[in-house]
Amino acid sequence: MRKNNKRCLICSNLYTFCLNCGEFDHLPRWMNMFDKKECKEIFDAVSDYKSNLCTKEETEERLIKVGALNMKLNKTVKKTVDEIMEESNKSNLDYDENLEEISCKKRKSKKNISNI
Ligand SMILES: [Zn+2]
Numbered sequence: 001m002r003k004n005n006k007r008c009l010i011c012s013n014l015y016t017f018c019l020n021c022g023e024f025d026h027l028p029r030w031m032n033m034f035d036k037k038e039c040k041e042i043f044d045a046v047s048d049y050k051s052n053l054c055t056k057e058e059t060e061e062r063l064i065k066v067g068a069l070n071m072k073l074n075k076t077v078k079k080t081v082d083e084i085m086e087e088s089n090k091s092n093l094d095y096d097e098n099l100e101e102i103s104c105k106k107r108k109s110k111k112n113i114s115n116i
Pocket of ligand 1: 008009010011012013034035036039
């Protein structure tokens, strides 16, 4: 049988699977579309969100649980995932704090240089 005959709908990984071959019988049917369980979970979460079966918050939780943020995703899926995660990642307060910290470090390092 041909190796890597399938491409996962979520992460675009190539993998080997065949619905008609006995050697794959012990594997779940969804492997016809996804290479691993996490990819299927992401697909389910995103499609529930798009069909308004789940709220943005619920979907965000599902995606975080499955580890979607650290996974390789294809462009279309990534766009939707980013859209769901968008609000929680943005915080102006955090941004200001970081800026101040960076400028403090710069001042310190300048002093160190003149001491040498
Ligand atoms: Zn995958």
